[in-house]
Amino acid sequence: MKRALLTGMVLACSASAAAGQQTGIGYAPPTVARKALQDYAWCTVRREPALAHRFVILSKGEQLSPAEFQRLHDGRCLVQVTAQLGMRLWQSQAALAEALLIRDRGLQGSTTFSAVPALDWTATSPFVTGQNFDAAALSRLAAEDARNHQIARLGECVARADPAGAVGVLKTNIDTDSERKRFTALAPRIALCVQQGQTRNFNRTNLRAGMALAYYRLAVATAAQGKV
Structure with a gap:
């Protein structure tokens, strides 16, 4: 009974993004914002695949140089984006991860991640060397990181529980019936992860990002x- 209630909650959360609520990607209309972010990611992966890969797997204590950060946010890829959304760095990481995953089809062959230890979602901001933030700004970054990484932990739980289902979502076009159907199929898995203690505070947009x-x-x- 409890799992059935959680599954219903998951479906409601998934539907909220489609209903036009704030999706966490700036303040553009959700569909416009998601498409703009996806276009940015594909453009960047074509131009800077190795650097995009490094940024996506950036771990605690690692940072990009200002020049590297600039390369990842080249105006030629951002020209259609900056007017449409206030992109957060975690969102760009997730969008780049999805683009890299779809491009590198060989990474989709895993059927289990049981041999991989739990991922470290410790806060990584600031991402760029030489950035100077006052205490209040660092506090805001830490709070934002904490929220994002709760979603990432939920995404990790779902990806471990159903790798094929997670990839199935990521292969769909955004804001389509196919995407919604894939999320509906994943709802019991997501509900189980929530039941196991993962966050309930998500929507379809940020959960897709976390899974990617x-x-x-x-x-x-x-x-x-x-390779070892």
């Missing part, structure tokens, strides 16, 4: 284990 980021990192870790 978690799945990519898990797949990279699995591939690295195979």
Whole structure:
């Protein structure tokens, strides 16, 4: 009974993004914002695949140089984006992860991530060397990181429980019936993760982002284990 209630809650959360509520990607209409972010990611992965990969798997204590950060946010890829959304760095990481995952089809072959230890979602901001923030700004960054990484942990739980289902979502076009159907199929898995203690505070947009980021990192870790 409890799981059935949680599954219903998951479906309601998933539907909220489609209903036009704030999705966490700036303040553009949700559909416009999601498409703009996706276009930015594909453009950047085509131009800077190695740097995009490094940014996506950035771990605690690692930072990009200002020049590297500038390359990842090249005006040629942002020209259609900046007027439409206030992009957060975690969102750009997740969008790049999804683009890399779809491009690198070999990373989609994993059927289990059981050999990979739990991912470290410790806060990583600020991402760029030489950034100076006052105490209040650092506090805001830490709070934002904490919220984002709760979603990432949920995404990791879902990706571990159903890798094929997670990839199925990521292969769909955004804001389509196919995406909604894939999320509906995943709802019991998501509900189980929530029941196990993961956050309930999510919508379809940020959960897709969390799954993309978690799945990519898990797949990279699995591939690295195979090379040892």
